[in-house]
Amino acid sequence: MKKFLITGFSGFVGRHFVEYLENSKISAQILGIDLAESSTGRSYAYVSQQFKQIDLLCEQEIERVLLEFQPDYVLHLASCSSVAFSWKNPVLSFHNNMNIFLNLVEAIRNSGLKTRMLSVGSSEAYGNINRDHLPLVEESPLDPVSPYAAARVSQEMMSKVYAEAYGVDLVITRSFNHIGPGQKDIFVISSFAKQIMEIKNNGRKEGVLATGDLEIMRDFLDVRDVVKAYYLLLTKGTKGRVYNVCSGTGCTLREVLDEMAAIAGIEIRTRLNPALVRPSDNKVIIGSNKRIYEELGWSPTITRQQSLEDILNYWGGELV
């Protein structure tokens, strides 16, 4: 039975990772850690869970946990992942991305354990994208434009140094936009879904949503496909290598909104709220998942229709 240490355990992706192990009948012992209080949720047949509240900015705490638990795998999900927050407080955002990563990877280096780590990064690393060069492959140039993105590229550079020079066993991702049931409504698709279900549950047939730029196109991947990719990367990825984790296709926010409205059976009109338009956003972000497909056989399995139905159900109870 393998032992997984999961940082940022209280978040959206951590819970789905546990569900993935359970549903795949993979016996596992999990220690979840998070700055926020959390419970381990429901009981499972294949997965045993513990939880500890820990601040990853505290080097001693993470060292102690690592030596006590002696994980085979570390899934490093903890991050301060809001680009908007990084604009408001770049220093705090940087500390809670780069510095916590550094504490963790240094603790692994010093532990003498054979632990393998997944260093989860972000497609934000690509930054300013030349549209002629889509979809983005792992060799595409990185040009971070936000404090959050700069922190992610820093993490990736240091991941490579730790893997290549210190021999720490880690695999690196550039993860594109996740969607799925359980995601907080500070993220755009969840926010749309929540508002649509509020309109529906108020018995109305139509409503108005204030939105940012709906023409931006993103590469959305269901979180249940994301966690499957993370499991494969942790157990079979190539050490020191970067992998895009993405669907390989793009759709606009307007398309997603229209599809969700159709599923919910209501009509949505939109009103542009300039405050929701991000000034330096790329219009189009689409990644290539060729590397992870060819090396590990991973490809997305959940259709967008299924994702959006499940997200709407999450926010509003059963759809009729």
Add this chain to the structure above:
Amino acid sequence: MKKFLITGFSGFVGRHFVEYLENSKISAQILGIDLAESSTGRSYAYVSQQFKQIDLLCEQEIERVLLEFQPDYVLHLASCSSVAFSWKNPVLSFHNNMNIFLNLVEAIRNSGLKTRMLSVGSSEAYGNINRDHLPLVEESPLDPVSPYAAARVSQEMMSKVYAEAYGVDLVITRSFNHIGPGQKDIFVISSFAKQIMEIKNNGRKEGVLATGDLEIMRDFLDVRDVVKAYYLLLTKGTKGRVYNVCSGTGCTLREVLDEMAAIAGIEIRTRLNPALVRPSDNKVIIGSNKRIYEELGWSPTITRQQSLEDILNYWGGELV
């Protein structure tokens, strides 16, 4: 009279910057800050100096100093610049490079001052170099291979974010190897010079030096040319832009050693000490100074012969 805040003031470059202002008859008020205790040194006619002992890891301290002194220019020299140290303690090295930079630039952003900053970086940012593409120009790819180099690239990325998105007025350097009188003997040329002058001052005509790989070629620039470049970049550089600060020519460590031995009039034999050979070092690093020459008219003025004489004098009193 312009006000300069100089971080890392107790170091080699800070002192030479003050000398440059004085020798150029540039009236200036200087506040030097450093983690280490320091004196302001001798009195000058054109330059007035104060010193404060400050830890740049303390955000509140740097904010207070900035608001009290209200500098026109910030010359950010403070760094933990040893690559070797960064291998031994990557976390501490990172904090004392990237995090102190971040505290400083964030304090400038929040201050509302029109302060212009020089974000001093390193040629280490280039990392693994393709020898077919020498000399290195600012557009050359960055591929940091040490924790120190990764911190420097992080600083550079965040410098660009602060300049482009927040409008903080800063200019960025990639500074190549400095040499000159006053540099500590943890750096290779100073170490050679010190040992040569010890041999000479013991009345011997020959001696043996333990060295690392003497065939590596570097782009050495006299610190007095470096500080002139920094003054020009601070006062006339283009906001948000990166500039190589380098001589534009390379020479091997063996050439430098032979030239110094000749100046001192002694014979040196060398013995390879494997502990001094860095495993992942580039064989050749040469930069192009075309950009800073074309934009600001800067070029090196001190010959290598002059540099080496001054360095030997620094370590051993007057040469005969």
